[in-house]
Amino acid sequence: MFHDQLQPPCRPRGFPPPRPDAPRPRARRRDQPELRLPDGLPRRTHGRARRRPPRRAHPPPSAGSRRERPLQRPAGRPTRSRRPAHAHPRQPRLARALRRPPALPDRPGAGLPSRPMGKSREIKLRMKAVGNIKRITRTMQMIATAKFSAAQGRAVNARPYNEALFGLVNELAAGGGLSHPLLEEGADGARELTLVISSDRGLCGPYNGNIVKTALRVFREEQTARAGDVEVVGKKGLNTFKFNAIPVSAHHVIGDTPRYEDVERLAQRYIERFTSGEVRRVRVIYMKFISAGQQRPEILQLLPLTPPPAKDKGDAEQSSGAGVEYELSPKGPELLAELLPAAIKSLLFQAFNDAVVSEHVARMIAMKAATDNAGKMGKALSREYNRARQAQITTELTEIISGAAALE
Template sequence: MAGSLSEIKAKIISTQKTSHITGAMHMVSASKLTKSEQAAKDFQVYATKIRQITTDLLHSDLVHGSNNPMLATRPVKKTGYIVITSDKGLVGGYNSKILKAMMDIIEEYHNEDDYAIISIGGVGSDFFKARGMNVSFELRGLEDHPSFEQVGQIISQSVEMYKSELFDELYVCYNHHVNSLTSQVRVQQMLPIGDLDVEESEAPASANFELEPNREAILEQLLPQYTESMIYGAIVDAKTAEHAAGMTAMQTATDNAKNVINELTIQYNRARQAAITQEITEIVAGANALE
């Protein structure tokens, strides 16, 4: 019984140490989530403004149609997917949700040669490579609060691949942050640009802007920047969802550890009580034998 008591006590100490670690990780994730949510709000200010400028400049194109390659729909021979996952685990079902959604899309709509994956995050990269899937580019080691400079190269490369017709449409697949407990899988089309609505434009239909150097040159620079900013916004959103998932996972782990400690403590007390009862019984039996 002494061995059993020591084993239970060792399990209690070990579980307590684990709960301390998960509790600390929960606090770290909560801090990261707060900063990431603020970064997402700050980005929305910029995203709203660049969307408004783009819509105003494209007012007539949205009304009458456009031949701009960033806007025009062409026959789809190949589709590009930017898939955003984390670089490590301990984030609950964050990665499994997006990877399952991506696999469902590929199985339903694609064969081996008509899609390309641009992977952001080590978990997704390893997952796709292990299955021999088409990973054109990958980015690992993303910061907790990624700057545009860190992700700019892979974003601009994705846009250039579309402009070079290496694929004919581009989607971003990620977990959208709803709140600290909830995220939603999003598969959002980035190219060709199709989410601009003429009703959002504040420019009158008869507007005749004077532009330097000219409208076409401005759009040639603006439309790729608009797309790149939307992709960056999705990355910021996904990182926010990742921090929320990590916080929730660590809170759940801490709660489970506390439940295990309570159960082990009850077992320990029962075993200790049984050992004491056994010792008393043996003492009484020995005393009776001497009479």
């Protein structure tokens, strides 16, 4: 086998053998300066960057070694290269693109920039998103309406019983001249306890905002309330107090349907702490339900139990018990000791019911407003989409007519 029939072992499979008359690829001259990065790494001016290992220093050849003999190459055989000699030399992509001749338009308008086609598509996506939001808000409105009807029935049906029980306790305490630890002021050195009733979920309009603003106003005006124990019902109030660096001593989870057993257990703990002298006052901040269109934040003093303010002279005489005589069985102190804890528990349970009803009606109103706004936004987007589509059709017709006229 002759040397000219041998193929270099480093030639990739599939490439034809190099031609003898093919030009060699350009290489950097030794006298040409080499660009270097700040960290000292070499940088090539064209082609793909390739780091080569440093050349090792070989010892000088000894006498008679193979390195003394000159390298004998077969006649007519070119120097081996990593890339085929017939291939195009390496050039930057930008340089190759600039050297390429521009394509001539084969039809009118082919060389012009394309029209912005994404406007109508973007409007269509926004219309779809607004429609999905509208369906979600309508569903939430229907759920809040159903829950509001059930909660309103529980709150309204329990209100006459609570008012009658509360009025009877006031008449017994005022008319009979009876006293009870739950009706007297607590110790001066004891702490104050404030219970804030908020919601676990949002999307209920200004419900949580009004409650939190009322609680923060109370804490700013009375430093004893801020320094005392603060208990929260609901995650929204808890997160707000943590953000305002207000320490929360306890967090209660009641849910959308408060049970009397849970509220009774909470009220009994407050009564025990008040009678033992640990706290001197217990207040509840909640949203009072007046009607479907009116709710307002209320500050209720639970302990010591105080009668509600009289509206006129007749109500004042009735609340004081003047001219009314009762024949009590059992005696007044025993009856008052049974009625007072029941009245406090019932009053706290009524506050929880009012808070739940107010939350549902606030969410119902907020979701109805969101549904209406989504409908208005959908109509506006539909008009904008129709205008953009009409403008697009007009532009296409103009281009077709112009092209036909140019061909004539």
